[in-house]
Amino acid sequence: MKTSVSLSLFNADKTAPVLFSGDIETNIPYISSIGYAGVDLFVLDPLADISKRALRLLADNNLGVGVVMPAALAKKQLFMGDVDSGVRKEIIRRLKEIIAFSAEAGAMVSLGLVRGSVKGNDSYEAFFQRFADTCEKLIPFAEQHGVKLLIEPINRYEINTLNSSQEAFEFIQKFNLPLFLMLDTFHMNIEDVSIEESFVHCQQLVRHIHFLDSNRRAPGMGHLEMTKIYELLKQLNYDGYLCLEALSLPDSKTCALKGIEFFAKIGLCG
Template identity: 30%
Template sequence: MSIKLALAVAPENALMSAFVVFRDKLENSMMKAAMLGYDGVELALLNKKQVDLPKVKKIMKETGLEIPMVSTGQIFADTGVNFTHQDKNKREKALTDFFGLMEVAAELGSLINIGRLRGVLTEGEPSIDYFRESMEKALKRSDELGVTIALEPVNRYEINFLNNCYQTAEIIRSLNHPRLKMMPDVFHMNIEDPSIEGCFWKYADLVSYVHFADSNRWAPGRGHLDFQSIISALKASGYNGYISLEILPFPEPDQAALEAINTIRKFI
């Protein structure tokens, strides 16, 4: 299988903290992505009620689009619940919402990510233990549903732990579960990792999905990242999964989505 391209989209009422090009009815965004030539669409969701599964499956069948990823950052951004919250009820609510999106992922044959949903470490609290407990429950459910979880390193300005690929790889290996992988994002890597290309080489066995955006979160080509070098390293490491464009809708949504695919296609 060769590398494929996806576009991250969200429902029309999603917060601006969902870094997506299209905020619209999911079926509209899917049709746009298909017309632009994307292979798949990543769904950035708050809860499972936002997805009309029969309608999404119908469009998948009509267009050939895949749904490679369900992303979960909106749970954290919209509700504040997370896996390390001091309040046990809020940790449990985070898991309940996450399990709902895992069911969506299972129906669509998707992976599911954990980025900001893991929360932050709080001084004086056993937050890392809360995180591990939540992850163990999530991984148990992943076995039941057959869904792989992709843990995303997120930069220090958004959350305060598992900021780089090294830290994330260490905890993935300590949890030691076949359905737990890594989801690097070159926007975060540009801030936190000494070498984007080096990380793809070093952690090739863990990388299951990749987010692309330029250094300013605009479409590739609008910042300073060297995507030819990055993609060459990805390909040389043996990666053959999805690259998903998680970008801001600037200068305007359709143009951003088109520029993104045109820039990346020429390198893959």
């Protein structure tokens, strides 16, 4: 397993689970210097100069990219399951740009907030059919570029679709799509009956993990048994990233260093 943190190429909201944002010339070398092996990257425009510059800086500092996060598209009200076919067409175009960028970064792409929520008189059945159809339009392009698409279950307070690990797993099975899972222990603690049982049940599809304590901070800053969860992941032969997609509380550096302190205790650094 490898360690990583969340990094935004733009100035993220203070309430967002972004440990470092903006000022990549300072943040990227710092992330590497304290012992992390990679980042999850929040990207606004993959074609912008800052995106290309970030990839060069990451490579220069020996940092990998686990997942590219297109959550900024949701801020622009672009959703994969939207009732408006024009919106779906636009997000397909934008996600293809993200996928091409992710291929260059050697990363996967998360489908979290960008899938959208069920609104008004819409039905869950109709929403999931539209979401699946949008995925089907993206999958050939993603496969051509060697990029995996990951469904991220997100808690009910942020979105009303695929909140639990079980729901996301069943969606993939029902529509028989070549998609995978990115699980987040913060969301799992809210929505899943058992974090451990979910990892066991979903192990064949899990490709990336956001490894956070109960308060969305670094392991050891909340009340979850993070060492126990880590030991289970070892038993399941998970070999991907454990990413701190954490709130920058009390501040970015303190949280990042608390993460390194935890990873050092369990023998997993850098």
